[in-house]
Amino acid sequence: MSNNGTKGDVVLMKGNEAIAHAAVRYGCDGYFGYPITPQSEVLETLEALMPWETTGMVVLQAESELASINMVYAGAATGKAVFTSSSSPGISLMQEGISYIAAGELPALIVNVMRGGPGLGTIHPSQSDYFQATKGGGHGDYHLIVLAPKSVQEMADFVGLGFDLAFKYRTPAMILVDGMVGQMMEKVVLPPQRPRRTDEEVLEQCPWAATGDADKRGRNNIITTLELDSHVMEKNNERFQETYRRIEANEVRYEEYMTDDAEWLMVAFGSMARISQAAIHTAREAGIKVGLLRPITLWPFPYERISELSRQVKGILVPEMNAGQMIEDVRLATEGRVPVKHCGRMGGIIPSPSEVLTALNSLIEVK
Amino acid sequence: MNREDIVKPENKVVSRPRLLNDNVMHYCPGCGHGVVHKLVAEVIDEMGLDKTGAVAIAPVGCAVFAYNYIDVDWIEAAHGRAPAVATAVKRLWPKKLVFTYQGDGDLSAIGTGEAIHAANRGENIAIIFINNGIYGMTGGQMSPTTLEGMKTSTTPYGRRVDLNGYPLAITDIFAQLDGTCYVTRQAVNDAAAVRKTKNAIKKAFQNSMDGLGTSVVEVVSQCNSGWKMSPVKSNEWLVEHMEAKYPLGDLKNNTPKK
Ligand SMILES: Cc1ncc(C[n+]2csc(CCOP(=O)(O)OP(=O)(O)O)c2C)c(N)n1
Ligand code: SF4
Numbered sequence: 001m002s003n004n005g006t007k008g009d010v011v012l013m014k015g016n017e018a019i020a021h022a023a024v025r026y027g028c029d030g031y032f033g034y035p036i037t038p039q040s041e042v043l044e045t046l047e048a049l050m051p052w053e054t055t056g057m058v059v060l061q062a063e064s065e066l067a068s069i070n071m072v073y074a075g076a077a078t079g080k081a082v083f084t085s086s087s088s089p090g091i092s093l094m095q096e097g098i099s100y101i102a103a104g105e106l107p108a109l110i111v112n113v114m115r116g117g118p119g120l121g122t123i124h125p126s127q128s129d130y131f132q133a134t135k136g137g138g139h140g141d142y143h144l145i146v147l148a149p150k151s152v153q154e155m156a157d158f159v160g161l162g163f164d165l166a167f168k169y170r171t172p173a174m175i176l177v178d179g180m181v182g183q184m185m186e187k188v189v190l191p192p193q194r195p196r197r198t199d200e201e202v203l204e205q206c207p208w209a210a211t212g213d214a215d216k217r218g219r220n221n222i223i224t225t226l227e228l229d230s231h232v233m234e235k236n237n238e239r240f241q242e243t244y245r246r247i248e249a250n251e252v253r254y255e256e257y258m259t260d261d262a263e264w265l266m267v268a269f270g271s272m273a274r275i276s277q278a279a280i281h282t283a284r285e286a287g288i289k290v291g292l293l294r295p296i297t298l299w300p301f302p303y304e305r306i307s308e309l310s311r312q313v314k315g316i317l318v319p320e321m322n323a324g325q326m327i328e329d330v331r332l333a334t335e336g337r338v339p340v341k342h343c344g345r346m347g348g349i350i351p352s353p354s355e356v357l358t359a360l361n362s363l364i365e366v367k
Numbered sequence: 368m369n370r371e372d373i374v375k376p377e378n379k380v381v382s383r384p385r386l387l388n389d390n391v392m393h394y395c396p397g398c399g400h401g402v403v404h405k406l407v408a409e410v411i412d413e414m415g416l417d418k419t420g421a422v423a424i425a426p427v428g429c430a431v432f433a434y435n436y437i438d439v440d441w442i443e444a445a446h447g448r449a450p451a452v453a454t455a456v457k458r459l460w461p462k463k464l465v466f467t468y469q470g471d472g473d474l475s476a477i478g479t480g481e482a483i484h485a486a487n488r489g490e491n492i493a494i495i496f497i498n499n500g501i502y503g504m505t506g507g508q509m510s511p512t513t514l515e516g517m518k519t520s521t522t523p524y525g526r527r528v529d530l531n532g533y534p535l536a537i538t539d540i541f542a543q544l545d546g547t548c549y550v551t552r553q554a555v556n557d558a559a560a561v562r563k564t565k566n567a568i569k570k571a572f573q574n575s576m577d578g579l580g581t582s583v584v585e586v587v588s589q590c591n592s593g594w595k596m597s598p599v600k601s602n603e604w605l606v607e608h609m610e611a612k613y614p615l616g617d618l619k620n621n622t623p624k625k
Contacts, residue, residue, distance in 0.1 A: 030459055058458045062451065063484035070448035070481070071455035077442045078422065080459045100445050199460075210440035212420035212456075212463035222434045224425070224443035 010189055015155040015181045018188050019085065019111060020045035022159035023057075027194040029080035030058035032071035034090060037123040038179035039113035042085040055196050065090040069097030069110070076106035076172075077223040079206030081163050081197075085111035087179070088129050089120060091137075098172060099138030102240070103225035107166035109159070110144070111175040113182035116321075116348035124348025125179035127270060130325035133176045134299040141237055143244050145173040145251065146298040148269040152186035160191060165251060167205075169243055176298060178321055180271040180350060253296035254305060258284070262291030264360065265313040267306060267330050269295050271350065272319045278353035279319075283360060290360060298326070306333035313338060315363050319356045320344040339363065384408040386417060386438045393432055397598025399588030400430050402555040403468075403497060406565045408437050410572055411464070419576075421464040422456050424449040428470035429503040429590075447478025450485035453492040457575075464575055466493035471512040472502045475537040482537070489546030489580040493571035496538065496583060499590035500609060507593035511535035514612055519593070534612055538585040542618035548580035550619040554587040554610065556602040563615075574622055582622075587613050 013021070020042050023031060033043045043061060051057035062068040068084045075082030086094065091112045101108050112133065116126035133146045145165050147158045155177065162173040203211055214220035227233040257277060259265065264283075268276040273294040283290045293309060295302050310316065315338050318327040324342035331340050343359030345351045383389065387408040394401045411417050421439040425431055427446035434441035444452040449467035457465040474482050474496050485492065501519055502508040508521040514534055516525040526534075542550040549571055553564040564586055571582035587609050591601040 030455065032455060058455075060454070060458065063480055066448065067451040067454075067481050067484065070445060070451040073445075073448075074424075074442060074452035074455035075459050077452075078456055078459055082455070082459070096445055097448070210422055210442050210456075212422040212440050212460055212465075214438060214440050215417045215420070220438050220440050222441045222443070224434060224441070226431060226443060 010187050012185055012187055013152065014041055014183060014185050015149070015152045015177065016041035016113065016183070017045045018152045018156040018190070019159055019175070020049065021190050022156040023083060024049055024051045024055060025191045025193045026160045026163060027055065027081070027196040028057055028083060028163070029196055030060070030075045030082040031084065032060050032062050032068040032075070032082065033084050034062050034065050034068050034086065036087045036090045038115055038125070038182050039085050039087050039111065042111065057196065065093040066097070069094035072108050072110070073097050073101050073104065073106065076101060076108040077104060077210050079202045079209030079211060081107070081167070083109035083111065085113065087113050087115045088117050088126070091129065091132070095138035098144070099140050099142060100225050101172045102138070102142035102144070103140060104223050105170045105240070106172065106223070107163070107170050108172045109162045109166055109175070110172060112177070114176065114178050116346065122348035123179070125271065125350055126321050126346070126348055127178050127272065128322040128325065128346065129176065130298065130320070130322060133174055134301070142240060143299055145169070145171065145247060146176050147173065148296060148298050149175060149177050149181055150270050150273050150294065151181065152184065152188045155181060156188050156190055169247055171243060171247070178270045248300040251297060252300045252302050252304070254302040255294045255296060257292040257294070259291035259293060259309060261289050262309070262312065263314050264288060264290040264364065265309050265316045266290060266292045266319060266356070266360070267295070267316060267326070268292065268319045269298060269326065272321055275351060275353050276319050276356055279356035279360065282353065282357055288360070288364065295326070301329045303329070303333040306330055307335070310334035310337045315339045315341065317341050317343055317356070317360050317363050319351060319359070321350060322346060339366070384412055386412050388436050388438050390435050392436060394429065395592045397589060397591040397601060398429070399499060399555045399586065400497060402561060403495065403564070403586055403588070404433060404436050406561065406568055407468070407495065410565060410568045411437070411439060414569065414572060416464045416572060416576070419462065419464065422460065424453045424456070424465070424467040426467070426469040426473040427504070428473045430468055430470060430497065431504070433468050447473050447476070448481055449473065449478065450481040450490070450492070450494065454485050454488070454490045457490055457492050461491070464572055466495060466572065466575065468495045469497065470503065471496070471498045471500065471510045475511045475535050479537070483540065483544070486541050486581040486583065487544045487546045491575050491578045491580065493575045493582045493584065495568065495571070496585045497588045498585050498613065499588045499593065501590050501593040503590045503593050511537070514608055536613060538583060538618060541583045546581050547583060547619060548574050548621045549582040551583070551617045552585040552587060552613055552615050554605065554615055556589065556605050570622060579622055585613070587615065
């Protein structure tokens with residue numbers, strides 16, 4: 001393990017390690033996880049940091065992802081800031097529990113360091129869980145807030161952001177990242193250490209939580225996702241949807257690069273955004289005016305901004321490490337105004353900048 | 368004439384436990400769940416555990432609505448996952464009483480993994496395990512604890528071990544795990560059994576508070592609807608058949624005598 005990263009230090013570490021350090025420093029109350037490549041460093045780093053001796057954070061290696069996610073459901077139900085991490089097959093196993101967390105209107109953080117699928121697949125980087133993360137994944141009408149870091153710094157930063165958003169809207173948030181960002185080492189400035197909330201602060205902040213204080217509170221709190229009366233269940237759903245509309249209105253995040261004068265646009269997230277950026281440099285040298293929009297929140301998705309840009313550019317390239325998933329949202333945003341083309345590799349292969357450039361050139365030629 | 372005219376303080380011999388809510392129970396008449404609920408409510412009250420705080424974990428099964436009846440904080444778990452839920456709650460709130468309440472489908476079929484591992488880790492929780500040998504809630508299908516030859520909606524000609532395997536005495540396994548401190552099998556078919564079950568629940572809850580490890584209280588119970596018997600007949604059948612396969616008594620008691 002790299003470095004303890006004391007306050008204000010610039011340290012060198014893996015994205016997965018940054019997640020662990022940032023969680024402890026955020027004042028996270030608990031982590032529950034099960035090993036799977038390429039994200040086991042999260043659990044390993046936490047076990048090595050022994051935060052139960054410093055901040056009092058609970059760390060537990062569970063017997064499965066099924067157990068981990070239900071432990072997260074439990075911690076969240078008691079108002080604690082808890083999270084889990086896994087990679088694609090493990091995240092699939094968690095889907096029932098994630099649906100329960102959404103239906104229970106509970107704040108929690110789930111990290112998916114994606115590997116190539118389907119099935120047991122490969123341990124190499126991929127972005128093929130985009131559909132699963134942004135379109136539901138588990139059963140029922142729900143959404144996760146999905147954050148897509150592109151660097152080790154953002155891995156660290158999005159832990160706090162994810163928890164803050166999850167608590168603000170009482171809904172689960174996910175960090176969706178390809179295995180490359182999880183595994184690569186970069187410089188990172190870790191956030192300062194915050195104390196964990198006291199139990200009293202948890203009670204005050206989460207008056208709805210099942211903390212075991214029915215007597216003190218004067219009423220008991222019940223966290224349940226069951227409602228046999230369909231009319232009430234429909235009302236519950238309407239409340240969930242209202243939350244999702246508020247999130248869509250307030251929390252869309254994205255970054256733009258060289259879009260001011262762009263005649264062509266790339267839309268890419270995570271590692272693919274950085275690879276695309278390299279391709280953009282070469283293209284610009286050759287006189288092609290191309291820019292990049294990088295969605296930071298994959299849900300809510302920056303439909304509006306992409307729609308605007310689709311009135312400015314002649315065509316859009318969507319480089320992804322999958323068969324073409326986010327491209328569907330880009331197409332929705334452009335409403336057929338300009339050609340939208342996929343470029344990508346599957347199964348754990350990372351496209352090179354030159355492959356992206358070739359795809360851009362063929363888009364321009366066809367046009 | 369209303370209830371107050373009949374039940375006067377001077378002629379009242381037994382009353383609803385303080386922590387048992389005055390809600391109409393959805394359980395079938397003769398079902399064991401209601402009796403165990405009453406015992407749990409009494410024990411929490413008598414031990415003052417509602418004052419120090421309790422978080423109960425409800426299963427998926429007929430007892431899913433336990434949270435409507437006992438006046439403590441509840442978390443309703445996904446089917447079988449109650450011990451994982453209880454694990455996290457107890458670790459995050461170590462001073463609270465944390466217990467699960469689970470049926471035999473919930474605990475010994477879909478949730479075997481979570482139950483065994485929570486107990487093996489010696490989580491300081493109590494598991495109340497209602498074994499009625501059938502899936503009550505979904506309409507009487509076979510469970511792992513269904514007896515050989517027993518008719519259910521998915522074993523209409525009786526459970527055959529060659530097709531369905533053997534009845535699972537999962538509590539015997541709990542007794543073998545180093546993480547458990549107290550493992551017992553009780554029943555609620557008559558007054559004496561009910562009293563013993565109450566004592567067992569008390570001991571299990573005390574162990575959870577004292578941090579001695581996992582306690583498991585199996586309650587061999589009646590599902591007269593699933594068994595398609597009258598309440599009286601199911602009580603007799605329980606003694607004759609269920610207790611033959613699942614004999615009552617302590618399987619492990621490592622707890623210091625108080
Ligand atoms: C994942 C999942 N699978 C199946 C079900 C359907 N289901 C609900 S209750 C139940 C069986 C409950 O039986 P048991 O635990 O024995 O409790 P009882 O109703 O007998 O008290 C099943 C299979 C479900 N709710 N969730
Ligand atoms: S179906 Fe069986 S377990 Fe369920 S309430 Fe009725 S008797 Fe009890």
